[in-house]
Amino acid sequence: MLLGVNIDHVATLRNARGGLEPDVLTAARICKECQVASITTHLREDRRHIKDADVEAIRMLPRIRLNLEMAMTKEMQEIALRIRPHAVCIVPEKRQEVTTEGGLDVEGQLDWAIEFTKPLLEKNIEVSFFIDPDVHQISAVSKTGAPFIELHTGCYSNAYGTEDEEKAFEDLKGAAIFAQNFGLKVNAGHGLNYQNVHRMHEIPNLYELNIGHSIISRAVFVGLEQAVKEMKGLVE
Numbered sequence: 001m002l003l004g005v006n007i008d009h010v011a012t013l014r015n016a017r018g019g020l021e022p023d024v025l026t027a028a029r030i031c032k033e034c035q036v037a038s039i040t041t042h043l044r045e046d047r048r049h050i051k052d053a054d055v056e057a058i059r060m061l062p063r064i065r066l067n068l069e070m071a072m073t074k075e076m077q078e079i080a081l082r083i084r085p086h087a088v089c090i091v092p093e094k095r096q097e098v099t100t101e102g103g104l105d106v107e108g109q110l111d112w113a114i115e116f117t118k119p120l121l122e123k124n125i126e127v128s129f130f131i132d133p134d135v136h137q138i139s140a141v142s143k144t145g146a147p148f149i150e151l152h153t154g155c156y157s158n159a160y161g162t163e164d165e166e167k168a169f170e171d172l173k174g175a176a177i178f179a180q181n182f183g184l185k186v187n188a189g190h191g192l193n194y195q196n197v198h199r200m201h202e203i204p205n206l207y208e209l210n211i212g213h214s215i216i217s218r219a220v221f222v223g224l225e226q227a228v229k230e231m232k233g234l235v236e
């Protein structure tokens with residue numbers, strides 16, 4: 001399994017003081033030195049952490065694979081087509097939410113999802129939809145032409161260590177295996193941390209894990225390089 005690191009919360013900390021520190025580009029470079037598979041940034045509609053200039057600057061860094069998380073809006077589609085990240089992950093977005101809550105309803109807006117995806121694929125941008133482990137959503141994504149899904153691991157992460165863990169885990173595993181029938185590659189993420197990530201190895205076809213909050217939190221105490229290396233060791 002590969003590790004993608006989400007560095008949004010480096011920008012959250014920077015924006016708390018409105019200055020330049022900590023520098024998001026330095027974070028991206030450190031992750032690159034640790035040879036992670038990709039750097040993820042979520043350009044939210046309200047720009048609460050990552051800003052447009054951050055995405056543009058990271059995109060200019062050599063040998064970094066940029067995965068841009070974004071909502072399925074015309075504005076974000078235009079930005080992606082202009083900046084041309086290597087990959088986009090399309091997520092639902094609500095203004096008041098603290099973090100991405102739940103997966104995107106692709107089935108309920110399939111025509112728009114197909115229309116949204118097409119020009120991105122034409123520019124060779126890999127498209128992924130962030131969805132709950134739900135067979136209907138998986139089969140909807142298969143109709144968009146997107147090569148990837150990213151399974152929302154939030155339920156599993158919240159349930160870890162409780163009586164609900166097994167059900168949440170089996171839902172994830174079943175969904176990942178189901179997605180294989182459609183030839184979809186499967187990423188996963190949200191809420192994964194140093195304690196709960198190990199069970200992802202029990203799912204045979206996970207491609208990449210996208211992890212942010214727990215790595216940046218650990219980095220406060222041990223530094224980003226060590227935090228990334230420790231997680232990389234657990235994931236790979």
Ligand code: PXP
Nearest residue numbers: 100130189190191210211212213
């Ligand atoms: N994947 C997606 C689509 C997300 O929205 C997020 C949160 O920004 C993550 C992965 C990473 O989640 P966490 O920060 O909890 O590791």
